[in-house]
Amino acid sequence: MPGMKIVTQVKLMPEADQAAALSATLRTVNDLACWVSEVAFAHGVPREYELRKHTYPRLKAEGLGAQAAQHVIKKVRDAYTTLHANIRAGNLGKPKSKRRIKAGSKPITFRPEAAQPYDDRCLSWQYDAQTVxxxxxxxxxxxxxxxxxxxxxxxxxxxxxxxxxLIERDGVFYLIATCEVPEAETYEPDGFIGVDLGIVNIATTSTGYQAAGRGLHRYRKRQLALRAKLQKKRTKSAKRRLKERSRREQRHVKNTNHIIAKTIVTEAERTSAGISLEELKGIRQRVRLRKPQRVALHSWAFAQLGDFIVYKAKRAGVPLVFVDPAYTSQTCAECGHVDKRNRVDQGLFICRGCGVVAHADRNASHNIATRGETVWNAGRESRVPATP
Incomplete structure (x- = not known):
């Protein structure tokens, strides 16, 4: 059965001398990674095998074990591979943009507390004792x-x-492990739950669930004001607090997205339904919003929420399809009449064709559910071999 890769994070609780050793190790390997990066840059970023010839002896002489030395070299080579992929994909701007020129004109550097990979020869787990x-x-x-x-x-x-x-954040050490979790066998769905994503309501489903964004937006507005206040100070402590606050906000968003995704997937599994999710690509370009709502749109982690729904659905064996959300907010789920005037305001939908009155997001979620069923049936028909 195919598996999917997920990451699991644990927090290390070292004694004082253990913490000092872990901290010194991260600083040493990342300092040497910066040196390896300079060598790689000077030699035109050679392949890993050739880079090893230039750097391995010194890494061993600096006290790194054989595996740790290999991991430092591989980490550097992977970093350049990622950089070149981003340049090719245009993620760092156009060919002559300052950002792109800057990225490619100097060696990659590594922060003192940046992640260091460990394999089973460098790290072993004792699960019963919860030690490593x-x-x-x-x-x-x-x-x-x-x-x-x-x-x-x-x-x-x-x-x-x-x-x-192994990573260090604000003096706290974490291990982030890769786990390969098997996907459950997908069942034949009894209908589909449509999921409409938005700003006022982060997620609305065709079964009645609504993840209201009011409390979250208040929280984010408060965080925005606090960030602006700290940014004005420009002191070292203010910068440190900005980083801490940013991470806290990311954790809050991640936790909220986990809860929303789990609620949607659990409901689908309980009712033997599939999930119909709107295609997220281009959501920021598609949506037209008043200025106050733009910050909320561009700072909410829609892609993360979509990813969480996908992986939780795979683990539970819940069928999932993506559909084009175009005109779902203007189409009547009852009669199919399309008119942009049907959407009276953010929360109200009144069909100009049949006169039905509905909650706008709920109406859109019903349309997404219908499209999901159509996409699933079309896919099922294409999988059935033609009769001779």
Whole structure:
């Protein structure tokens, strides 16, 4: 059965001497990664094997183990691969833009606390004791405690596969492990739940669930005001607090998106329905909003919410389709009449054809559900072999 890769994060709880060793290790490997990056840049970023010939002896001489040295070289090579892919995709601007020229004109640098990959030869897990044994420049550290949720521990125990990254954030250490979770077998859906995404209501489903954005927007508005206040100060402590606040806001958004996604997927699974989700690509270009709402649109993590719904649906075996959301807010879910005047205002839909009155987002979600069923049936027909 095919599997999907997800990441699981655990927080390390090292003793003082263990924390010092982990911190020194990250600083050493990232300092050496910066040196490897300079060598790579000077040699026109050669392939990993050739880069190893130029750098491996010094990395070993600096006290890195064989595996740690290989990981530093691979980390640098991967960073350049990602940079070149971003340049080719136009993510860093047009060919002669300042940003693109700047990105390609100097070696990549690594922050002192940046992630360092570990494989099973450098890191071993003791799940029952909730400890890890991990390589450092000061030797192997044993019995380093970690904490995580019961669900995360279960996922790690059953599905952890491949490397884990050690990172440091504000003096706190985390291990981010890759887990390969099997996808459940998809069942034949009994209808589809349409999901309409928006600003006032982040998600509205055709079954009646509504993730209202009012409280979230108040929270984000408050955070925006606090950020503006701190940005004016321009002190070191203000910059540090800005970073902390930014991460706290990201965690808040992520948690909210997890809750919304879980609610939608659980409802679909309970009723043996599929999920019909609007195609997110180009949502920022499609939506036309008044100025006060633009910040909310451009700062809300729509793609993250979509990703969460997709992976939770795959884990549960819930069928999922993407549909074109064009005109779903102007089309009557009852009679199919399309008219932009049907959408009276943000929350009200009155059909000019049949006179039905409905909540605008709920009406759109019903249209998305209908389109989902059409897409699923069309796909099912294409999978059936033609009779001779």
């Amino acid at each position: 044994s991990i390589w450092t420049t000061a030797g192997r550290l044993k019995n380093v405690r970690f904490v995580c949720s019961a669900d995360a521990l279960k996922t790690l125990r059953e599905y952890r596969k491949g490397e884990a990254d």
